[in-house]
Amino acid sequence: MQQMMGREGDVVLVNGQVRPRLSAAPGERERWRIVNACPSRYLRLQLEGQQVQLLSRDLGRLPVPEESTGVLLAPGNRVELLVETTEGSAKLVTAPVDRGGMNGMMGEGRMGGNSAGDDEAIELLTFEVSGDRAQTPNPVPAGPALRDLRQEPVAARHTLDFAMGMGGGGAMMDGAGSGENTMMAFTINGREFDAARTDTAVAAGAVQEWTLTNSSPMDHPVHLHVWPMQIIDDGDRNLSEPRWQDVVNVPARGQVKVLIAFEDFPGRTVYHCHILDHEDQGMMGTVEAR
Ligand SMILES: [Cu+2]
Secondary structure, three states: OHHHHOOOOOOOEEOOEEOOEEEEOOOOEEEEEEEOOOOOOOEEEEEOOOEEEEEEEOOEEEEEEEEOOOEEEOOOOEEEEEEEOOOEEEEEEEOOOOOEEOOOOOOOOOOOOOEOOOOOOEEEEEEEEOOOOOOOOOOOOOOOOOOOHHHOOOOEEEEEEEEEEEOOOOOEEEOOOOOOEEEEEEEEOOEOOOOOOOOEEEOOOOEEEEEEEEOOOEOEEEEEOOOOEEEEEOOOOEOOOOOEEOEEEEOOOOEEEEEEEOOOOOEEEEEEEOOHHHHHOOOEEEEEEO
């Protein structure tokens, strides 16, 4: 069951340590580079009592840092935060994230506790700010504007559907009510991963629009190797500003739209769910730019 939801484990480490303690002087500006290297756990980071801005998301810095009270990281996502320190003791916590679950997939009433994730915030580290006040740092300079692929012609469109169903080569599970073991399949467009098969062929150098749909009851964070994705619709709305990521969360029963410029690298690579248990159970496909 845990393998199908994506195993989260019981302990979250920060740089290999359990709840480490960091220290700083008041009035400093620090840059925190963060990667969610958890195999399945989503993080919603909050650092109470400190002034936090989002400087960059996944692959590059934003033109202007954004005020931030909490930042959501699916597995594989990265951020850079600017932390302007205030005297006191603060805790970095990860708040609960609802990423769906197996409800509705197994019949009724048999499985207890079958949604993923914790119900309570988890403390990740303690941040102690004390001592002499640091010199006020200079303002953060603006960064370059981000490329916007919406101003470029779209050569082709594809839809990838991320799904879960019975009958695959994934984890063994007890079939609801039947007493027999069945296999759960994790698929993209109905197929489990086959390294020998090319699933999506694209023209090298061209821009494509991909619609990533999720017909399962769990979120899937989708990662494309090599080429970054510009998110144009995150499932809730069309985005007005250019937003670039290399992992994008596709909500349960939802969809997102991305633009991709298949530049710089002709060849073959993969896309996959970044919940590694899902990837290992088949939720991965191949793409070739030629
Ligand atoms: Cu997944």
